[in-house]
Amino acid sequence: SYACWKLFKANNIGFHMNEDDVFIDLDKELTDEELLQAELYTNEIIWENRPVHISYMDSTEAVKLKDKMRKFNSKLTGTLRIVSVEDADICTCCGTHPPxxxxxxxxxVIRHEKHKGGCRVEFVCGRRALLDADAKNSTLLSVAASLSVKPEQxxxxxNKQKNDLLAQLDIAKSKLLKIxxxxxxETYAAAPVNADGVKVLALPMEGHDAKDIKAFLPKVTALKNTLSxxxxxxPERISYAVALGADTAGDCRIVIKLLNEAFGGRGGGKSDxxxxxxxxxxxxxEKLQSVVETLK
Known part of the structure; x- marks a missing residue:
């Protein structure tokens, strides 16, 4: 907290600690490079083995130190416990500290993320920091061996494997969409017609996702007098869409409710x-067929 405040004027506005790691919330978002600088600054103070002083003073005296403190609570009264790292952090604290x-x-620092306009920083200390580094280094070496590259590669x-896989996936999806x-x-030709003379077209697209449906919508909205x-x-998700074809009367919001009820899902949209x-x-x-029967 002191390093972030000293180097980048980022104030600590939250603190969380559990058995394994510590989180601090800052009122300012810091970059990877800035947090690395704060981490190195902190460790330099640790490695210099500076003494940690604990003193007690009345709140009226503590006010004189507020310009040196990264955080001073003017609402505190009575005798205050002041903890200071020599030539570094000074704060009021009732916690346990090493000498x-x-x-x-x-x-x-093991990770950070945006949080309420600032950032939340997670870090580990002492033996936990060493064990965390050892575990991650072991994982890195294992992945490097499986890819037949050096750790830094x-x-x-x-990324190359990911891009290659995505390229192959695009090709496969393109072929699936043609199918x-x-x-x-064939489905359009065999689609049943409801009492209003509108074709009810149900098209299952196994192996596809919501993006594929969106890309396929122009195909069905071009069909006249059709509710698609x-x-x-x-394997883990079912996505669905309802669309009216050209010159087709109806309200897709009613149909999406039927699908939501049948599948136990959520969704909405416009009338078309x-x-x-x-x-x-x-x-x-079976659930899709039940909705089709209702629409018929």
Whole structure:
């Protein structure tokens, strides 16, 4: 907290500690480079093994130190406990402190994230910092060996594999969408017609996701006098959409409610198009068919 305040004027506005690690909340977002500087600054103070002083003084005397403190609570009264690291942090605190900074060993920031306009920083100390570094180094060496690269080359190798996989996935999805287009014609021809003379077209799209449905919508909205139900099925998720074709009367908001009830999902939209989703269920085909029967 002191290093972040001293170097970057970031104030500590929150503190959380559990058995394994510590979190501090700062009122300012810091970059990776800034947090690295704060971490090194902190460890330099630790390694210099500076003494930690504890003193007691009346709040009226403590006021004189407020310009040296990173945080001073003017509401505190009576005798205050002042903890200070020599030539560094000074604060009011009732917690336990070592007599020398060197007893901490080291401090290692392990992650940070945006939090309420600032950032939350998580770090580990002492033996935990060493064990955390050992575990992560072991993981890095294992990944490097599996990729047949040096440890410092792991990020680039992983990104390459990821990009290669995404490229292959795009090709596969493109081929699947072509198959769905062919299936669309057959499904359209066999689609039942409801009492209003509107075709009710239900098109299951196994292996696809919500993005694929969105890309496929223009295909069905071009169909005249048709109410289309697109259902993308994946191992953990089912996504669905309802769309009215050209010159088709109806309200997709009513239909999306039927799908939400059938699948136990959530969704909404406009009268001409609506989308939703739910957790995967093994009987999704029966549930889809029940909605089609209702619409018929």
């Amino acid at each position: 020398f900074t060197g007893m901490l060993g080291s401090v290692k 792991v990020p680039a190798a992983v 769905e287009e062919e299936k669309l014609q 139900l697109l259902v993308a099925v994946q 198009c609506a989308q939703g989703g739910a957790d995967y269920c093994a009987d999704w085909q």
